[in-house]
Amino acid sequence: xxxxxxxxxxxxxxxGQEVTIGAWVANKSGKGKIAFLQLRxxxxxxxxxxxxxxxxxxxxxxxxxxxxxxxxxxxQETSVYxxxxxxxxxxxxxxxxxxxxxxxxxxxxxDYPITPKEHGTxxxxxxxxxxxxxxxxxxxxxxxxxxxxASYEFFDKNGFVKFDSPILSGNxxxxxxxxxxxxxxxxxxxxxQSGQLYLEAGMMALGRVFDFGPVFxxxxxxxxxxxxxxxxxxxxxxxxxxxxxxxLQEAYVKALIQGVLDRAPQALELLERDTDLLKKYxxxxxxxxxxxxxxxxxxxxxxxxDTDYEHVEHGDDFxxxxxxxxxxxxxxxxxxxxxxxxxxxxYMKPVPxxxxxxxxxxxxxxxxxxxxxxxxxxxxxxxxxxxxIKANGLDPKDYEFYLNLRQYGSVPHCGFGLGLERMVTFVxxxxxxxxxxxxxxxxxxxxx
Ligand code: 4AD
Numbered sequence: 001x002x003x004x005x006x007x008x009x010x011x012x013x014x015x016g017q018e019v020t021i022g023a024w025v026a027n028k029s030g031k032g033k034i035a036f037l038q039l040r041x042x043x044x045x046x047x048x049x050x051x052x053x054x055x056x057x058x059x060x061x062x063x064x065x066x067x068x069x070x071x072x073x074x075x076q077e078t079s080v081y082x083x084x085x086x087x088x089x090x091x092x093x094x095x096x097x098x099x100x101x102x103x104x105x106x107x108x109x110x111d112y113p114i115t116p117k118e119h120g121t122x123x124x125x126x127x128x129x130x131x132x133x134x135x136x137x138x139x140x141x142x143x144x145x146x147x148x149x150a151s152y153e154f155f156d157k158n159g160f161v162k163f164d165s166p167i168l169s170g171n172x173x174x175x176x177x178x179x180x181x182x183x184x185x186x187x188x189x190x191x192x193q194s195g196q197l198y199l200e201a202g203m204m205a206l207g208r209v210f211d212f213g214p215v216f217x218x219x220x221x222x223x224x225x226x227x228x229x230x231x232x233x234x235x236x237x238x239x240x241x242x243x244x245x246x247x248l249q250e251a252y253v254k255a256l257i258q259g260v261l262d263r264a265p266q267a268l269e270l271l272e273r274d275t276d277l278l279k280k281y282x283x284x285x286x287x288x289x290x291x292x293x294x295x296x297x298x299x300x301x302x303x304x305x306d307t308d309y310e311h312v313e314h315g316d317d318f319x320x321x322x323x324x325x326x327x328x329x330x331x332x333x334x335x336x337x338x339x340x341x342x343x344x345x346x347y348m349k350p351v352p353x354x355x356x357x358x359x360x361x362x363x364x365x366x367x368x369x370x371x372x373x374x375x376x377x378x379x380x381x382x383x384x385x386x387x388x389i390k391a392n393g394l395d396p397k398d399y400e401f402y403l404n405l406r407q408y409g410s411v412p413h414c415g416f417g418l419g420l421e422r423m424v425t426f427v428x429x430x431x432x433x434x435x436x437x438x439x440x441x442x443x444x445x446x447x448x
Pocket of ligand 1: 173174193194195196217219225226227228230232234235371372373374375376415416417418419420421422
């Protein structure tokens with residue numbers, strides 16, 4: 001039988017009409033003559049209402065009762081074709097409901113393990129393949145999708161070309177301690193930590209370029225901000241100064257937040273995300289503070305009653321309590337610029353006149369979401385870069401192509417990488433990064 005299906009998200013265009021929707025039964029309730037089905041199809045959730053007398057009138061006593069009984073006994077996650085008349089419904093947040101006129105079961109579902117009661121995180125993580133169907137998880141995935149689309153849109157509008165960096169690599173992009181090594185026909189190969197080095201080659205060919213793909217860090221950190229596999233958007237662009245690069249990153253992050261407000265308002269509402277705060281982050285300029293000023297601020301405030309970070313000295317790296325404090329102090333996304341060269345990657349250009357510091361910036365999201373972007377101006381001089389590679393204990397042979405780029409028309413250039421899942425947690429208001437990616441890979445989690 002051919003049937004014209006519509007999605008739940010599009011029911012607003014069919015008020016008063018009879019439509020058919022392919023959906024799953026998320027929940028059901030009701031008693032006596034009335035049954036309520038919570039239906040979901042990925043695009044949205046909404047309620048279908050079945051009224052027994054209507055079924056008897058339409059199908060006759062026997063068939064009508066049988067149909068109504070079928071609806072009353074549908075179990076959670078049964079898939080159905082449900083037909084009905086779309087009605088406006090001011091009482092529900094969604095604004096519409098379906099007056100059910102017919103139903104057809106597609107696939108049975110018995111003893112669905114995730115019930116409306118509370119479940120522990122381990123149980124939900126073991127059942128991630130099913131947990132993804134819940135309201136909260138679908139809302140987060142819709143926000144993730146909105147960020148991806150907004151990112152492509154921003155780069156396209158700003159003259160960037162998508163350039164795909166490889167996933168298998170012969171060298172380390174960031175550091176050598178967090179590499180996943182694999183056997184490549186008898187030789188070692190590594191899973192990419194960032195597409196950046198290849199993107200720089202792309203930039204010399206195409207100008208403004210970006211990539212977007214999975215990256216891997218063998219980080220033994222067990223925090224709510226770390227994954228071992230995550231998705232990164234890297235961008236690289238010639239002829240912009242470090243300051244101009246920050247302007248671009250700020251415009252990018254604002255475009256991503258706006259993209260979510262535009263494309264996934266219902267998801268934000270379901271997650272009860274404070275959208276006034278998101279709008280504030282778009283309206284107000286991001287803060288820029290140097291690493292050294294940030295350390296001084298942290299030292300000044302370490303005795304305050306409401307602070308709980310450890311003492312830091314100039315030259316120390318920040319921990320997440322420090323990052324949280326700094327971004328909360330300013331109340332908007334904050335760029336911390338010019339970190340010590342000692343704990344940043346080899347490719348960063350030193351601050352003119354201060355070789356101890358490099359022209360880099362981490363963008364810290366407020367409300368405790370931590371670093372969402374890492375970026376820098378790149379070293380352009382062959383000899384200086386060679387020295388830095390050696391000083392970092394790296395083998396220049398592994399970086400031949402990267403060094404080679406500096407021999408044929410080297411130009412000033414900057415770039416950055418945004419961690420998609422960090423951005424998702426920030427915009428959606430999700431506290432743990434494991435919910436920001438369909439199948440999280442973490443220190444003790446590779447299944448499902
Ligand atoms: O600061 P990172 O390490 O920068 C780079 O990899 C550069 N090569 C990027 C570039 O300049 N093209 O990582 C960039 C971002 C971080 O700001 C953070 O958002 C995210 O990647 N990130 C992680 N996200 C989840 N889990 C982890 N273990 C992450 N490590 C970094």
